[in-house]
Amino acid sequence: MKSLFAEFKKGIHIENPTFALLLGLCPTLAVSNNIRNGLGMGIAATFVLLGSNIIISSIRKLIPTKIRIPCYIVVIATFVTIVELLLKAYFPVLDRSLGIFVPLIVVNCIILGRAEAFASKNTVTYSALDALGMGIGFMLALLIISSIREFLGSGTLLGFQIIQGFQPAIIMVLAPGALMTLGLLIGFNNWLKRR
Amino acid sequence: MDYGKFMTIAISAIFINNFILTRFLGLCPFIGVSKQTKPALGMGAAVIFVMTLSGFITWIVYKYLLVPFGLEYLRTIAFILVIAVFVQAVEMAMAKLSPALYRAMGIYIPLITTNCAVLGVTVLNVNMFFKKDMSIGFSFIASLLQAFCAGIGFMLAMLLMSGIRERLDLTDVPQSLAGIPIAFIVASLMSMAFLGFSGFKF
Amino acid sequence: MLRFIMVLTAVCVVAALVLGGVNSITKPLIAAQKEKELNQALKDIMPEADRYDRKTFSGGDYYQCYKGKKAIGYTIPAIGEGYSGDIRMLVGIDNKGKITGIEVLSQAETPGLGARCIEIKHRENKPWFLEQFIGKSADSLQLKGIETITGATITSEAIVDGIRKYAVDFLKEIN
Numbered sequence: 001m002k003s004l005f006a007e008f009k010k011g012i013h014i015e016n017p018t019f020a021l022l023l024g025l026c027p028t029l030a031v032s033n034n035i036r037n038g039l040g041m042g043i044a045a046t047f048v049l050l051g052s053n054i055i056i057s058s059i060r061k062l063i064p065t066k067i068r069i070p071c072y073i074v075v076i077a078t079f080v081t082i083v084e085l086l087l088k089a090y091f092p093v094l095d096r097s098l099g100i101f102v103p104l105i106v107v108n109c110i111i112l113g114r115a116e117a118f119a120s121k122n123t124v125t126y127s128a129l130d131a132l133g134m135g136i137g138f139m140l141a142l143l144i145i146s147s148i149r150e151f152l153g154s155g156t157l158l159g160f161q162i163i164q165g166f167q168p169a170i171i172m173v174l175a176p177g178a179l180m181t182l183g184l185l186i187g188f189n190n191w192l193k194r195r
Numbered sequence: 196m197d198y199g200k201f202m203t204i205a206i207s208a209i210f211i212n213n214f215i216l217t218r219f220l221g222l223c224p225f226i227g228v229s230k231q232t233k234p235a236l237g238m239g240a241a242v243i244f245v246m247t248l249s250g251f252i253t254w255i256v257y258k259y260l261l262v263p264f265g266l267e268y269l270r271t272i273a274f275i276l277v278i279a280v281f282v283q284a285v286e287m288a289m290a291k292l293s294p295a296l297y298r299a300m301g302i303y304i305p306l307i308t309t310n311c312a313v314l315g316v317t318v319l320n321v322n323m324f325f326k327k328d329m330s331i332g333f334s335f336i337a338s339l340l341q342a343f344c345a346g347i348g349f350m351l352a353m354l355l356m357s358g359i360r361e362r363l364d365l366t367d368v369p370q371s372l373a374g375i376p377i378a379f380i381v382a383s384l385m386s387m388a389f390l391g392f393s394g395f396k397f
Numbered sequence: 398m399l400r401f402i403m404v405l406t407a408v409c410v411v412a413a414l415v416l417g418g419v420n421s422i423t424k425p426l427i428a429a430q431k432e433k434e435l436n437q438a439l440k441d442i443m444p445e446a447d448r449y450d451r452k453t454f455s456g457g458d459y460y461q462c463y464k465g466k467k468a469i470g471y472t473i474p475a476i477g478e479g480y481s482g483d484i485r486m487l488v489g490i491d492n493k494g495k496i497t498g499i500e501v502l503s504q505a506e507t508p509g510l511g512a513r514c515i516e517i518k519h520r521e522n523k524p525w526f527l528e529q530f531i532g533k534s535a536d537s538l539q540l541k542g543i544e545t546i547t548g549a550t551i552t553s554e555a556i557v558d559g560i561r562k563y564a565v566d567f568l569k570e571i572n
Contacts, residue, residue: 022226022375026311030219033508063408067401071408073279077272078412082419085268089426092434096503100318103271107311109223153509161519170509175217176387183372183379191371211481268420272412393481393507 007126011133017110018141018182019189024110027101028142029178035158038146039139040094041101044083046135049111050128051079057119057127072115073106080105110138148181149173197333204337208344210392214312215352216385221312225353226378228303230364235357239350241303243343245285246313249278250342253317254335257325274317282308316345355385442489442498443472454570456563462489470497473567477559479504480511480551488560490535494568499527499560511552526553535564 017023027045031037052075063071084102087095095102105111114134119127151157153172171177214220221242228238253274261267286304289297307313320338329337359381368377439449439460446462446469453459457474470491477484482505489497501524506512515524529543538561545553 025222026219067405073275074408074412077275081271081416085419085423089423092430103318104311104315106271106275107309107314173508176383179379179383179386183376187372187376
């Protein structure tokens with residue numbers, strides 16, 4: 001039982017996809033300008049990750065090794081399109097603010113990476129747990145980055161003003177702020193590990 | 196034809212909305228392959244080539260296959276498959292026809308399939324240049340131009356970054372920041388410089 | 398080789414079937430969402446009207462607005478060339494050519510600067526910048542007398558110029 005939990009836990013801290021494995025950085029930076037977008041992307045990516053890991057691990061024995069990558073891509077793209085359609089149908093505002101990063105979940109290296117490195121070798125249960133852990137790790141990373149950026153860049157958290165009269169630094173919600181925040185956070189993570 | 200518009204598309208794709216520094220597309224190769232100038236150049240050239248031709252193929256697929264049958268919702272899956280097949284074909288053709296070029300660029304080609312900049316530019320083309328009020332000719336040329344210039348912008352950022360990182364190796368960076376973190380901070384400063392281009396138009 | 402082709406085809410066929418199914422469920426929902434948003438936008442910029450008729454002019458689709466049987470104005474599209482790309486708007490004008498409301502449909506202005514053109518202040522429910530235009534003549538709109546967005550003169554100008562240009566063209570064509 002312990003190993004089941006370990007499978008789930010590793011994605012959250014030790015193998016955190018963003019801070020430790022440095023995967024899926026493009027959406028991490030692009031949609032983390034406020035918490036709502038960050039959470040939306042985190043949930044969408046976790047859904048795709050979970051779906052594709054389950055399907056891929058359950059059909060892993062039927063697929064010849066040589067053509068596995070194209071098969072994985074089709075499975076992943078299918079889930080991404082489902083997410084795209086659901087977002088458009090139920091959350092059009094979120095869909096618009098995430099923009100092209102919804103279809104781009106297809107090329108998020110976390111998902112293909114987990115399919116190749118984990119789901120293709122493990123059972124459905126383990127793969128599902130792995131996907132959940134990685135997804136939550138990704139979501140946490142997004143949450144941390146987007147909270148920092150939203151607070152410093154717009155002076156709000158989840159849209160609510162926190163400190164009256166605080167003049168936000170707009171640069172934090174723009175591109176340079178994203179890169180700077182991520183660089184410093186990875187550095188901070190390294191420093192924690194070193195101690 | 197409206198040359199000013201094309202000029203604006205080109206400038207915008209290269210500088211204002213630089214794919215790496217402003218749009219955050221293609222960060223993985225940007226951080227991964229920018230340690231030295233030579234590989235950065237090879238990767239940049241490979242990306243320009245694949246991007247331009249993918250822009251061309253996906254435009255045709257979208258216009259003459261997906262739109263007539265009302266299958267626009269299959270866009271993502273169709274584009275990624277087209278790009279993956281195309282990249283594979285380029286790799287095989289290159290290995291056969293020009294082994295010298297293959298040795299120089301070959302290792303970067305498979306990496307490009309999962310480069311989100313390539314899929315990104317094709318999706319952006321569809322979003323931007325398939326509006327009701329645009330003629331077929333304009334939409335086609337604009338898509339190709341945007342794909343090509345996005346590649347140029349990608350290469351420009353790669354080259355600048357690799358030049359900086361080569362020098363960075365010789366400097367004394369705090370231990371925790373060495374390597375990737377400092378690369379991001381450098382990228383952040385570059386992106387700040389690129390902000391200066393915004394608002395520039397014809 | 399044959400096995401490869403069969404597996405790949407099977408995967409693709411299943412994927413296509415699944416997506417076809419999902420699409421047939423979400424398609425009416427997406428259309429309904431778009432319809433709802435358009436109606437909401439029309440309602441926001443021309444609150445008095447109860448019926449909107451779609452018609453076309455050289456600049457795109459416009460809606461003639463009625464209150465009961467009386468035609469009380471139009472909503473027209475307008476595009477301004479902003480700082481980073483087009484700002485697409487829907488503008489309501491009454492029979493006298495005065496603006497009744499503006500809705501920004503899409504924009505890609507800089508967050509924190511130009512994007513504040515749609516900023517809604519605390520405890521208000523309409524964007525303060527756009528509210529200033531209400532009651533002004535659409536075809537002679539000027540930036541004078543309007544509080545611009547700090548640090549985003551180009552965005553402010555783009556909105557004013559876009560509305561004026563489309564309003565002039567539209568009114569010329571209609572009359």
